[in-house]
């Protein structure tokens with residue numbers, strides 16, 4: 001970055017504000033001039049020099065502030081020079097119009113009409129183009145068309161990309177994980193049009209190469225990788241990235257980048273072949289939303305409207321998981337004054353994948369019903385009075401992946417049984433009768449299950 005005195009830069013930063021003045025005044029001047037051609041009026045004609053004078057003044061001020069802003073760097077050279085030429089030409093043309101508006105120039109008399117037409121239409125065309133280039137410099141190439149129904153934009157395709165991954169065997173570390181992370185949080189400022197800090201984050205080579213001051217990524221070494229340093233600074237540090245208070249990376253995204261760099265910043269490798277440990281596998285499952293995908297791919301037939309209205313009447317909240325698969329989430333939270341009628345849930349057994357009955361008086365007896373809800377994938381029963389005897393009923397659930405029994409009387413012997421659930425991934429048992437020995441032995445029985453035993 002070139003050194004620019006602060007006071008100049010202060011003026012330069014007003015450029016985005018200034019530019020709207022000449023745009024407005026020039027459009028007004030053009031219309032005014034055409035109107036006078038159509039209906040000549042001496043009194044109004046006398047105002048013309050003032051209008052063009054203001055247009056010229058504002059155009060020159062904008063061009064100057066724009067020039068100073070451009071010294072700060074970080075813009076695509078090509079579009080910047082077009083924008084610059086447009087701004088200077090507009091300033092010169094408006095000064096010409098200003099002079100023409102009061103100085104009659106006898107030598108021009110016979111060409112006056114044609115000169116005027118050429119100058120005015122040039123102003124109109126250059127004004128449009130310069131404005132467009134300016135927009136491209138600040139907002140990026142696809143800003144104008146981003147919400148156009150005719151163009152498929154980049155951002156939507158990244159989203160599809162992420163959810164398309166169905167297992168770590170088919171996910172490429174760079175293409176499917178690293179690149180989408182940079183795409184979502186960094187590329188808006190580090191792209192071809194807007195190369196802040198001289199850094200491009202659109203390709204593998206550019207990421208490693210880095211920006212004006214430092215290499216971006218040193219494979220195998222997070223400590224010396226400038227990109228990693230920037231994303232792990234305190235968020236209020238002035239060098240923290242993403243800059244300008246943009247949404248920071250999530251912990252999960254930072255951890256994935258850390259692992260990628262530590263493993264040698266591979267450019268082309270399937271995640272599963274990099275032998276990720278259990279913890280890293282979980283990071284990626286969360287990142288690719290693998291669990292959710294599996295459940296969303298199942299399509300049930302619609303629940304009967306009678307069953308749904310009965311549930312609502314009984315005080316349950318019922319939500320659709322997505323529009324296309326008819327799967328349902330049912331919730332009941334908070335103390336219930338009456339005994340919940342859980343047998344109503346049996347009428348939506350096929351659709352019910354997510355059940356949350358929190359602190360609402362569920363008993364061991366009720367678990368006989370819940371144990372038969374065979375499509376459950378998430379089950380949250382925290383803070384109910386449940387004991388080992390009742391919890392054994394849950395062993396019948398073939399698809400359950402998340403089981404939350406926090407604040408119940410679950411014991412070591414129950415969790416030893418529960419970890420044998422075929423699909424279980426996460427078991428929450430804090431504030432229960434479980435102790436660390438019980439957790440140890442349960443973990444030995446099934447290492448795949450993450451047992452959350454104490455909040456840290």
Ligand code: HEC
Pocket residue numbers: 074182185186187188189190196197198199210211212213214215216226227230231238239241242243244246249
């Ligand atoms: C809102 C715009 C913006 C976003 C978003 C953004 N940056 Fe930056 N970045 C800048 C600016 C401006 C600079 C130059 C000033 C500086 O070096 O701090 C810069 C500089 C950098 C540099 C230093 C380059 C060098 O060698 O001097 C790195 C590394 C960097 N950014 C990484 C990132 C990463 C990684 C992300 C995404 C997590 C990101 N940036 C997102 C604006 C942004």
